[in-house]
Amino acid sequence: MRSDATERQFTFIERARRAQILACATAALAERGYAGATLADIARRAGVSKGVVSYHFAGKDDLLDQLVADFYGRAGTSIAARVEAADTAADRVRGYLEANLAFVAEHADGVRAVLEIVANRRDADGALHFRPTGSDPLVDHLAGLLAELPGVGPKATHARNLAIVVRAAIDAAAGRLLTEPTFDPAAYTRDLVRLIETARLTETAGNSHDQHA
Amino acid sequence: MRSDATERQFTFIERARRAQILACATAALAERGYAGATLADIARRAGVSKGVVSYHFAGKDDLLDQLVADFYGRAGTSIAARVEAADTAADRVRGYLEANLAFVAEHADGVRAVLEIVANRRDADGALHFRPTGSDPLVDHLAGLLAELPGVGPKATHARNLAIVVRAAIDAAAGRLLTEPTFDPAAYTRDLVRLIETARLTETAGNSHDQHA
Amino acid sequence: MRSDATERQFTFIERARRAQILACATAALAERGYAGATLADIARRAGVSKGVVSYHFAGKDDLLDQLVADFYGRAGTSIAARVEAADTAADRVRGYLEANLAFVAEHADGVRAVLEIVANRRDADGALHFRPTGSDPLVDHLAGLLAELPGVGPKATHARNLAIVVRAAIDAAAGRLLTEPTFDPAAYTRDLVRLIETARLTETAGNSHDQHA
Amino acid sequence: MRSDATERQFTFIERARRAQILACATAALAERGYAGATLADIARRAGVSKGVVSYHFAGKDDLLDQLVADFYGRAGTSIAARVEAADTAADRVRGYLEANLAFVAEHADGVRAVLEIVANRRDADGALHFRPTGSDPLVDHLAGLLAELPGVGPKATHARNLAIVVRAAIDAAAGRLLTEPTFDPAAYTRDLVRLIETARLTETAGNSHDQHA
DNA sequence: CATGAATGAGGTTTCATTCAT
DNA sequence: CATGAATGAAACCTCATTCAT
Incomplete structure (x- = not known):
């Protein structure tokens, strides 16, 4: 108790x-x-x-909950410090990605453990305990950062969809790190940063097919 | 038996x-x-x-294995038909994404079930049964399609990293579909397609920052 | 289940x-x-x-609950048959007592088991599961029979208090049967029946001390 | 230790x-x-x-044993004082009952606690620690008091059976006090005293039915 | 083919007791 | 005297698996 x-x-x-x-x-x-x-x-x-x-x-559930809270607390602190230190929108996004992927690289076991808990822990009624909700704070926060990029624009849908993609890309990196010996997190980070910075999601930017012409 | x-x-x-x-x-x-x-x-x-x-x-494990094999078989057939019908590299990529996300949207429960099995099923020694390996056939296949895009280029690393991102983006869509009532898979697909088509990962394409100037 | x-x-x-x-x-x-x-x-x-x-x-609690229900069901059936066969109030009371004590004598272990459960089984909040309530059906039923006796009278309090005494006397017999080799249930039943039949609880029946004079 | x-x-x-x-x-x-x-x-x-x-x-068992000894010691002292102060047999019985029920009413928690211990505490072999024996001192003492009443008579069996009933009636009062808000211990005591004083257990007292005639 | 019945290993939890500080 | 920390036995419960009918 x-x-x-x-x-x-x-x-x-x-x-x-x-x-x-x-x-x-x-x-x-x-x-x-x-x-x-x-x-x-x-x-x-x-x-x-x-x-x-x-x-x-108090029990196994309490232990798991505290593990998750402890991990998120430390991750949030580490990443927030990096994002707040940046001046421009592009730097904030790059800082977010680099801090995130660096944290993932340094705490691979923690990431894996939290993913296991979040994906599996359920309440007595069978529903997921860490239920994915419409208002995912991680995605919302990232969407706010991405909306400032010129290629994304303020339209909420674009920023949010891109945020979902980027969050998934970060989580995937955790998995690769643990299982793929040849995976290079630094190169992956560079490619992901460039992918986002070169993104042209706004409709007014012209049809994507035309750009190839 | x-x-x-x-x-x-x-x-x-x-x-x-x-x-x-x-x-x-x-x-x-x-x-x-x-x-x-x-x-x-x-x-x-x-x-x-x-x-x-x-x-x-033969047992529960056999049942789960067959469920996974059955699902992958049907998904592969459905997607391959679409990819092979396309003529250009860009159309193949777009077809792959649209077929994938369409399949996910139509078989949400199947996706969820397979993800549960792949993430949890383990052998007697405790190791994951569907172990993510260095040679992930889904990622490799997709990387092959992406390498043909001008903005990605033939360099294996770029194509592979992007493939990892895209696969993660597809899997994330499955989760969103099941839990987020406002998630719009069609808009998500469009944004993801545009993100990839506008990607400029090659170093020689110029510094990404310069493109904004 | x-x-x-x-x-x-x-x-x-x-x-x-x-x-x-x-x-x-x-x-x-x-x-x-x-x-x-x-x-x-x-x-x-x-x-x-x-x-x-x-x-x-379904679990241990279910087992215990069914044991209690099963016992009460069989006891009630056995005793009701005897009471309903009697014509006068005195015969009903005597039949109730004799049937009760006979059942107790024949099912001593069942009585003991039910007493253990009723006295100890608790809900998750710590409260007794078989909570003694103000409306104890066993006591109420017996009070109804006793109220017909001339020495008890229709006043509810007298009948109810006497019913409490008699129920306790019956339960005590169960304990004695199990632990006291010399206990004679037949003699006990006779004495208890006579005690009730000679009872003079009504105030108007005259002061009990005077009866000795 | x-x-x-x-x-x-x-x-x-x-x-x-x-x-x-x-x-x-x-x-x-x-x-x-x-x-x-x-x-x-x-x-x-x-x-x-x-x-x-x-x-x-010395341990939990020691604590429980001392709790019981402490309670019985205080109860015995309180009741003995009242019984010894009476002059006639009827007064001794009434004093015993009133002192007993008064003590029960004032120490309801203690009664409940002792009942819990006596009913549940067991030795290593599973047998009840406070084993009800053929020579129950409480019952024997009360039987001695009751034998002096004219309606009970010196026959050991009658006095003993009645003593068992009265002891049970006293213990039942403890339970009612704790769980039944409307239970009136004073009225219960009066009814119980009258029940005993009007008792006619001796065979020679004539048939109980005739008394009503 | 299908079922009900039984098994037994393994999990979480509770709790009296012991011990170093 | 008092405490926090640790132990280990024993309890209930779940569930994949097996088997006779």
Whole structure:
């Protein structure tokens, strides 16, 4: 019953154990997948008994939720710092992409673990717990950045569709990093940045077929 | 013990039962997720007993594998017909995208089910069964089509990175379709087609920043 | 998932298994108490695996609820037959008591088991599942019979208090039967019947002290 | 390891802590029942850590045993004072009942807690720890008082059976008090006293039906 | 072909107890 | 004296699989 809604102050030892357990859970999820990441496996990786996990977290669901919250918190902080430091729209987009892909490259297991949880964790009624909603904050935020690019324009639909593509491209990079030894994240980032910067989605930019003529 | 390696000839009734069970398994996976799609649930949806499923398939794993193979087979046939009917490189790419997204739009449950299986099914050793490999045939095929576009060029890396982005964009569309009521697949397809056709990834095409000047 | 709200038709084999499991659960509860009557113990007594119990009942709670319902159903049938066969108020009360105590004497384990469940089974919020309410049907029914006795009278309070005493006396007999080798249920029944038949609770019947004078 | 067989002298602080813990255990048992009264719950109510409970009592069983002994000691003292102050047999019986029911009414939680323990606590072999024996001291004592009443007579069986009924009636009052808002303990006591005082259990008293004539 | 019945491994959770600080 | 942390047994439940009918 540790994780009260009211933010509790944890002792140093407690924080260390919780961090260790979250790290082992991340490794278990990345390696064994959602169903394979059992409490027994997590405890074994941490070198403790199963009861320890139940002692420090209200239950497995609580553990998974905190893992997700912890990951998103750290990712958001890291990326926001980079975006806010840029001056132009193009730099913000490039900074967003580079920071995102750098974070993904450095926390590949975390990405994998969070994807496993988000894709599989369900409530008692069978519905996805992290339900994809119409107002996806990640996509909305990115769409705002992209709308400032001249080739995209302020039309909400274009920016939003492009944001969906880019978010998917970022998530795909995580998967490639983990499974494809020859995958070059730096080159991928460059290509993705260029793809976006050269994009001409606005209707007034002329028919795309004509450009080839 | 029906699904031998040697292609067996199935009776009409047998084929009908297998198709019915696969359809119910697809619905169960799409609705309840990987862990929630139990044999009991699948059998209940089909209106038969659990034993029937075990009789027609060697086991749950066999059922899932056949579901995936069946889906890929039908998707490949549908898309190949469209690509082969095109004359120019640009038309082939556009045909590929439109056929793909159309198939996704018409078989949303199938896409969801296959994604659940591919993302979760594991072998006894814990490794993913449908392991993403360096030689992803879907990506390779698409990269071949994209390499013919003037803005991409024959350099393998560019085409491959773009192919990864496009495949991710297609898969993302599947997810949006299922959860976002306002998602417009036709507009998304148009934007994605234009994004690719206007792409300028080749270094010699000039610096992308300059193009804006 | 057998015990649907809609009355399902059970096969002969199924009914036999359910009856056997309920009997073994009754024995386990009577012998080991509420906490000691585990599924493992019940299954061991029935000579089957733990899974069998879960197969035939939705869960332990379902099993316990059905045990209680089954017992009350059989007790009610047995006692009602005797009460309805009587012509006078005194005969109805005597029949009620004798039938009750006879049933208790013949189903001592069942009584003990039901008492264990009623006293201990709780809902998720910690409240007793079989919550004693102001309108206890057993007490109310008995109070109705007692109100017809001349020494009790129609005043609701007297009849109800006496009914509480008599119900407690019946339940106590169950406990004695199980633990006191020298307890004579027939003599107890005679004494209890006489106690009630000689009762003078009405105020107008004269002061009880005066009767001794 | 404090509660040695040899009576140890406790410090003031120690006695206060023990009393506090026993009070909280009583509340926990009354509210949550036997299984729900965990050491964690008791410690939480007392505002101390679980270790404190283990420190002051040899274990949970020791705590429960001392709770029962403490309650019976206080109840016995309170009731004996009232019985010994009476001069006639009828007054002793009435004093016993009134003192008993008054104690029950004033210590409802304690009664509930003791009933929970007595009904559920078991030894390692599964047998009830507070085993109802043939020589129940409470019943024997009450039977001695009742035997002096003219309507009961010296025959041991009558007195004993009536004592069983009266003990059950007293225990039932405890339950009603806790769950039935409209239950009137004073009226119940009056009715129970009159029921006993008007009892005619001796065979020679004539047929009970004739008395109505 | 189809079913109901049974199995048993494996999962999460609870909790009394112990121990170093 | 008191605490937080850890343990490990035991409980209930789920579910893929097997088998006799």
